[in-house]
Amino acid sequence: MTGGNGGVDQATRMLEAVPDPNVEDDEDAHPSVREQIRERRVARALNLSDRRTVFLVVPVVMLIIVGLGAMLSAGSVISIREFGDHLYYIKRQAVWVGLGLIALTGSARIPYRFYRKYALLIFAVSIAGLVATLVVGDVRGGARRWIEVGPTTIQAAEFAKLATVIVLAAVLAKKDRLLGSLGHFVLPVAAVLGIVAALLLAQPDFGTTLIIVGAAFAVIFASSAPVGFVVGLGGIAAVLGTIGAFSMDYRRARFTGFLDPFADPLGNGHQAVQSLVALGTGGWFGVGLGASRARWSFLPNAHTDFIFAIIGEETGLVGAGLVIVLFAFFAGVGIRIAITAPDMFGRLLAVGIVSWVSFQALINVGGVVAVLPITGVPLPFVSSGGNAMIISLAAVGILVNISRTRVSEPTPS
Numbered sequence: 001m002t003g004g005n006g007g008v009d010q011a012t013r014m015l016e017a018v019p020d021p022n023v024e025d026d027e028d029a030h031p032s033v034r035e036q037i038r039e040r041r042v043a044r045a046l047n048l049s050d051r052r053t054v055f056l057v058v059p060v061v062m063l064i065i066v067g068l069g070a071m072l073s074a075g076s077v078i079s080i081r082e083f084g085d086h087l088y089y090i091k092r093q094a095v096w097v098g099l100g101l102i103a104l105t106g107s108a109r110i111p112y113r114f115y116r117k118y119a120l121l122i123f124a125v126s127i128a129g130l131v132a133t134l135v136v137g138d139v140r141g142g143a144r145r146w147i148e149v150g151p152t153t154i155q156a157a158e159f160a161k162l163a164t165v166i167v168l169a170a171v172l173a174k175k176d177r178l179l180g181s182l183g184h185f186v187l188p189v190a191a192v193l194g195i196v197a198a199l200l201l202a203q204p205d206f207g208t209t210l211i212i213v214g215a216a217f218a219v220i221f222a223s224s225a226p227v228g229f230v231v232g233l234g235g236i237a238a239v240l241g242t243i244g245a246f247s248m249d250y251r252r253a254r255f256t257g258f259l260d261p262f263a264d265p266l267g268n269g270h271q272a273v274q275s276l277v278a279l280g281t282g283g284w285f286g287v288g289l290g291a292s293r294a295r296w297s298f299l300p301n302a303h304t305d306f307i308f309a310i311i312g313e314e315t316g317l318v319g320a321g322l323v324i325v326l327f328a329f330f331a332g333v334g335i336r337i338a339i340t341a342p343d344m345f346g347r348l349l350a351v352g353i354v355s356w357v358s359f360q361a362l363i364n365v366g367g368v369v370a371v372l373p374i375t376g377v378p379l380p381f382v383s384s385g386g387n388a389m390i391i392s393l394a395a396v397g398i399l400v401n402i403s404r405t406r407v408s409e410p411t412p413s
Contacts, residue, residue, distance in 0.1 A: 161391065294313055
């Protein structure tokens with residue numbers, strides 16, 4: 001005789017025998033089976049997103065730790081020379097990291113679709129910041145890129161990276177079915193990139209312009225725009241970029257130094273040569289933590305643009321290789337998040353963020369190892385810099401939210 005639990009036991013056996021979770025849509029399935037399958041699918045989805053969050057955040061945290069360790073060494077000499085405190089830069093960087101982690105936590109809690117709703121406003125704020133930089137910005141080294149605000153500085157170009165990715169993702173997602181029309185594709189893309197590039201080149205900041213354009217093309221390529229349109233626009237951008245690279249004397253000098261840095265080791269090739277010397281000194285396992293020689297003013301900007309050289313010198317090829325592996329792992333997880341994003345906007349936004357961070361890391365490391373011209377961009381999560389750290393970690397928080405959002409969650413109007 002079957003007891004009162006017989007129906008439940010039967011349902012459980014049916015559940016275990018079902019290989020396809022989509023059976024919950026079968027009207028003929030037992031209600032108990034359908035409910036339990038639904039719960040399993042939700043739990044599986046949540047566990048997957050939690051694992052992705054861990055896989056995304058762990059390499060970022062490890063890069064931050066590596067950066068703080070390198071900063072303790074790379075920034076000590078310049079800290080003593082400028083402020084009389086060998087811990088000045090590491091203490092300041094620790095504050096920025098703390099604020100950045102707060103930004104990551106906060107942005108991870110904000111539904112990513114919020115940025116789609118306010119994309120134009122976010123972009124307008126970034127443009128206002130770039131304009132303000134040109135009007136009241138502080139001039140350093142012949143460039144006007146910073147706004148002094150009390151004891152700190154604001155670099156609007158960092159916010160422009162995120163804002164440009166957001167607005168392009170929002171526009172291309174909205175016009176998803178219209179991108180086959182040249183007008184619907186070219187006009188918004190050209191307007192966004194044209195305005196941002198013009199304001200950045202006026203500072204001038206060619207390196208940030210390259211990063212934003214590179215991330216933008218990744219977003220465009222991931223959209224439903226025809227490949228012919230993307231290739232055509234890319235060709236135009238390449239021509240304009242080449243003209244821009246040779247339009248000013250210091251950019252031509254950087255390119256000349258890149259082609260043969262040892263031809264002028266005390267001039268145009270100085271940074272590249274000293275960077276290669278530091279990396280070569282490191283060998284396989286490095287000279288030891290805190291034992292860098294390049295930091296003693298041999299290598300300019302050792303704590304910012306060339307901190308990867310200090311890492312390579314002190315920890316060798318093993319330590320430098322670990323940094324590259326961490327960035328590659330971050331990029332791989334980010335791409336996976338983009339592929340499984342709930343909607344087109346989430347996909348394009350994730351692609352833009354991952355491409356921006358990865359492309360910037362590639363440009364920085366490429367310049368340090370002399371396989372690319374030096375552009376003066378920092379290494380994400382590692383180099384000294386408050387604005388870059390906060391904005392980059394906030395962007396990671398957005399990726400976390402995209403990963404945790406399920407398809408069934410409603411889109412705000």
